[in-house]
Amino acid sequence: MGTIGVHEFITIDGIISEPTWTMDYPFDPKMGDAIGAMMAGCEAILLGRTTYEGFAPAWSSRTAEDDPGAPFFNDTPKYVVSGTMTDAEWRHSTVLGPYEPATIQRLKDRVDGGIYVSGSGRLVRAMLADRLVDELHLFVFPLALGSGQRLFPAAGGPERLALAGCESYDSGVVHLTYTAA
Template structure:
C-alpha cells in the first residue's frame, strides 16, 4: 500500500501559500537532497487542481539538464484531485474527480510505491482530516510574513503529530518530518 508523503514550504508563522519568500534562501544542494531523500520511494504524484495548474506549465518544458527533478515530475503518473478540471494534458496525468476519501484510499491500495504531494494546501488539509497523510515534511523558512493561507489555520481542529525527524539546513531552513500520532 502506498504512503502519502507531503512536502510543504512554510514560514515561521505557518504561511504556505505562494512561497516566493523561499527565493531569498536559495535552493541549495542540501535542500534538494533532503527533498530527494523522502521522494525516492515515490512512484506517483498526487496534486490538487491549483498546484497542478501551476506545476504543469512550469515542469513540462524542463529537462534533467534544467533540473534533476524534471524526469520525476514529467514521467511519473500524476493523479489530480479536481471536480472542475475537464482535461489534464501534462504527460501521464489523470483527473480522479473531486476530493473523496474513499477514492484516495483506493488509490493508495493500488499504487506501487508511495505518492508525493507538493503544495496542494486544500488537499493536504483534507488528507489530514481523514487520516490519509502518512508523512508531513515541513520546510520551515526563517521568515514571518504576517498573512496568507496556513496549513493549520486559526480556529482549526487540534492536531497531534509525532516528530519523526528534524534537520537544520545550510540555508537556514529547518526540515521537520511528522507522522500521525
C-alpha cells in the same frame, strides 16, 4: 499499499501560500537531497488543481539537463484532485474528480510505493483531517508573513503529530518530518 508523503514550504507562522518568499533564501544542496530522497521512493504524484496548473507549464518542458527533478515530474503518473478540471494535458496525468477520502484511499491501495504531494494546501488540509497523510515534510523558513493561506486553519481541530526527523540548513531553514501520532 502506498503511503502519502507531503512536502510543504512553510513560514514559522504557518503560511504556505505562493512560496515566492523562498527565493530570499539560498537553496541548500542538503535540502535538495532531502526532497530528492522523499521523491526517490515515490511511484505517483498527487496534486490539487491549483498546484497542478502551476507545475504543468513549469515542469512539462524541462529535461534532466535543465533540472534533475524533471524526469520524476514528467514521467511519474500524476493524479489531480479537482471538482472543476475535466482534462489534464500534462503527460501521465489523471483527474480524480473532487476530493473524496475514499478516492484517495483507493489510490493508496492501488499504488505500490510512495505518493508524493507538494503544495496543494486545500488538498493537504483535507487529507490531514481525514488521517490520510503518512509523512509530513515541513521545510520551515525563518520568516513570519502574518497573513496568507495557512496549512493549519485557525478553525481546525487539534492535529497530533509525532516528530520523525529534524535537519537544519545554513540558510536557517529547518526540515521537520512528522508522522501521525
